Amino acid sequence: MSANSSLLEQLHLLRSADDWSPFLARFSNLDVYYTKEYAELFAVIQNGTPNAIYFENENGKVFYSFIKRGIDGTGELYFDLITPYGYGGPLVEGDPTIIRSFYSLFTEYCLKQNIVSETVTLHPLLKNHEYIKEVMKTDYVRKTTAVDLSLSLDEIRSQYSKNAKRNIRKAVKNEVTISVANSKEEIDQFTNMYYETMDRHKASKFYYFDRSYFHKQLMDTNLSKSVLLLAWSHSEMIAGVLLLIGNQFAHYHLGASRAEFLSLRPNHLLFDAMIEYAKMCHSKFLHLGGGYLDEDELYRFKTSFTNKASFDYYLGKHIINEKKYSELTKPAIKSSEKSYFPAYRMGQND
Structure with a gap:
């Protein structure tokens, strides 16, 4: 059995052809931003493909929808992830520390899939910034x-x-x-x-x-x-x-x-x-x-x-492949623009 197969046994990957509803319906705090239909609409607008991951262990469960985008100009097949327009990030029920177990596996999966970075617009009402800060940098954006x-x-x-x-x-x-x-x-x-x-x-x-x-x-x-x-x-x-x-x-x-x-x-x-x-x-x-x-x-x-x-609305910034991220980011980027994430998409229309 390949390492990728083993990962997928623990992380249930959902694509556009799959029915996400049975997994989402397990969450009392599910929101419209996590539905497949919403992700599909904005995947077209945000130039990517809709995906979701479901994970469960003895501490609880996680559902995470995202859009996977190809990175232009690499000459290779590299990708990054972004939240469908609006608010999202991992939807968690149970012990919030499950986020560490989830991201340990999810980061490993992303590396195998040539995913360089992840930008997460965190949900102000779900307050998932409070636990996702354990696994990535979070920046305060504004009040809602x-x-x-x-x-x-x-x-x-x-x-x-x-x-x-x-x-x-x-x-x-x-x-x-x-x-x-x-x-x-x-x-x-x-x-x-x-x-x-x-x-x-x-x-x-x-x-x-x-x-x-x-x-x-x-x-x-x-x-x-x-x-x-x-x-x-x-x-x-x-x-x-x-x-x-x-x-x-x-x-x-x-x-x-x-x-x-x-x-x-x-x-x-x-x-x-x-x-x-x-x-x-x-x-x-x-x-x-x-x-x-x-x-x-x-x-x-x-x-x-x-x-x-x-x-409070926060933005999660997760560099998954440090080496590739550095290669893609122009060394001459102005210091005033260093907060833009991912830096290699500076000037592009997301």
Whole structure:
């Protein structure tokens, strides 16, 4: 028996052709970001292939989904790993020290597969940065915020900021209404509005998702669902939010709005509707994400609905093959850019 075969007996490797659901369903804290369908969507966008690993021993179990990407310009078949867009990293149940056993095997597997490095966007609500720091470097990125849905809807709303309450009343007075998208035409109309919003914010090319993405993301799986909430001014669609819903957590995934209608305050009413919808789905938290920087305008807007609750977002940086990583990294890289990871992808659009 080869060493690789022995490893695979301990690490259950799951590819796109496999059914991930029976393994994910063993976790009470599973989230939409770990589903195969989500990984497949972003593997196309992030130029890789979706994979997952399941590991179990007497201390607990681990599920880890990732995208495997080829490294350009090596002349050889070398790869690195990245989390599907959003938040992820190892999903652990049981004794958190299982992460050491898992990574001992996983690192060995990665070396045999010519995997050079691993970039992990760690999950603020699962707080997996607290134990993954045992096996890799973790850097604090920024604060995120979430609504605690264990409270009653009245209690949640009572904790909105004065400004949020005032703007919700203004939207209602302006006869803004909210509906759930229920047709291909409405999804397409939202997509156009999303592209306009990205243009307005001068977003990077990465965020211009293909039109088919929006339709695929709104297809429910047996472990998660998605919904598109739309704001209207009479017959005009003026804003919208895409909400992802997993076992315990709901996530504000992306939004769009028309600039000429922002004075009607549709986004405030949409966020209130999103909170109500997530609570109706029995989610424990609605994660709203963060801003571009701590305490910026976007972050302050989001925290106006969350009673300023904060959850830390960390990035995991794991060099697996030190020798190859050094070869790939340009020696002339500026000191101000050394924090970029992996350094050999500096200037590339991830």
